Amino acid sequence: MKKIFMLATAVVILCSCNDQSQSTQSETSNTEPKELITEVLTKDKQQELTPDIVLASLREGNERYIANKQLPRDLNAQSVASLEGQYPEAIILSCIDSRVPVEYIFDKGVGDLFVGRVAGNVADEHMLGSIEYACEVSGSKVVLVLGHQDCGAVKAAIKGVEMGNITSLMEEIKPSVEGTEYAGERTYSNKEFADAVVRENVLQTMDEIRRDSPILKKLEDEGKIKICGAIYEMSTGRVLFL
Numbered sequence: 469m470k471k472i473f474m475l476a477t478a479v480v481i482l483c484s485c486n487d488q489s490q491s492t493q494s495e496t497s498n499t500e501p502k503e504l505i506t507e508v509l510t511k512d513k514q515q516e517l518t519p520d521i522v523l524a525s526l527r528e529g530n531e532r533y534i535a536n537k538q539l540p541r542d543l544n545a546q547s548v549a550s551l552e553g554q555y556p557e558a559i560i561l562s563c564i565d566s567r568v569p570v571e572y573i574f575d576k577g578v579g580d581l582f583v584g585r586v587a588g589n590v591a592d593e594h595m596l597g598s599i600e601y602a603c604e605v606s607g608s609k610v611v612l613v614l615g616h617q618d619c620g621a622v623k624a625a626i627k628g629v630e631m632g633n634i635t636s637l638m639e640e641i642k643p644s645v646e647g648t649e650y651a652g653e654r655t656y657s658n659k660e661f662a663d664a665v666v667r668e669n670v671l672q673t674m675d676e677i678r679r680d681s682p683i684l685k686k687l688e689d690e691g692k693i694k695i696c697g698a699i700y701e702m703s704t705g706r707v708l709f710l
Contacts, residue, residue: 506545508579514555514607519694522557522609523709529575530707538575546578556582558610559602561673563589568616568700573707582608588621589613590640591673591680600683603693611677611684611693614707615670616700622665626656644669663699670697670710 532538559582562570570583582602584595591599591613602608615622624634625641648654648668650661674697678685687693697710 502540504540504542504545505577506542506549508546508550508577509555509557511553511555511607514557514609517557517609519609519691523694523696526558526574526610526612526707527709530573530705532575533573534705538572539577541577543578550579554579555606556580556602556608558582558612559584559599559608560612560614561586561589561591561595561599562614563587563616563619563621565616565619567702568614570614573700573705582606587637588619588625588641588669589615589673590637590669591676592640593680596677596681596684599677600681603687604683609693611695613670613673613677613695613697614700615666615697617663617666617702618659619662619666619669622669623656623662626654626662626665641665641669644672647672667699667710670699673697 557580560570560574561584562568564585564587570585571577571581574581582598584598586592586595599611603611621637622641622644625638626645629635629638645665648661648665650664652658652661654661656662674695677695678688684693684695688695699708699710700706701708
């Protein structure tokens with residue numbers, strides 16, 4: 469009887485070990501690393517793109533970011549692959565805000581995007597020159613002016629901050645403050661008004677790009693690029709295209 473009991477116990481332990489082994493193998497197979505993307509955009513691939521294809525790609529990338537399903541990339545390998553040249557699909561004019569990680573929110577890798585950053589995402593002559601380079605010289609298909617919720621630069625412009633070189637920056641945003649149609653309390657502490665100014669600032673920046681850059685206006689009129697606007701919703705991670 470004792471021998472039968474010991475035999476039964478051994479069988480149970482063996483089965484248990486076998487189940488654990490199978491479970492471990494299953495977990496291992498499910499966590500195997502996916503093949504990393506090492507390629508970058510080439511000139512030929514970029515030329516096959518249209519502005520609408522690029523905009524769709526930006527939307528899809530943002531959806532992956534929201535769902536936490538970003539594509540696996542070997543960023544170091546992509547950096548090496550791009551040494552011979554760069555052919556980004558778009559240029560994003562963004563605020564400097566550290567909470568707006570541009571490449572991340574569109575799920576893009578090395579060589580995919582030009583990113584120009586300045587507080588309040590305004591377009592002075594230096595930024596315009598950078599955008600012209602991106603589109604006319606390097607062939608980017610989309611100019612996206614990206615504002616964001618809770619923008620400190622916009623709030624400062626509403627408040628009327630004056631401080632060193634910040635003063636001249638506020639002058640760039642003030643027309644958007646004045647041009648925002650809003651019937652409620654027009655103060656920087658009113659989040660609804662501040663976000664309305666953020667939207668207006670994006671729209672006015674788009675108009676300024678067309679007005680102050682004949683090169684970019686011509687490219688857009690010819691259908692070679694699109695000048696667009698969007699708002700990054702920090703509370704959700706979603707990019708709302710205007």
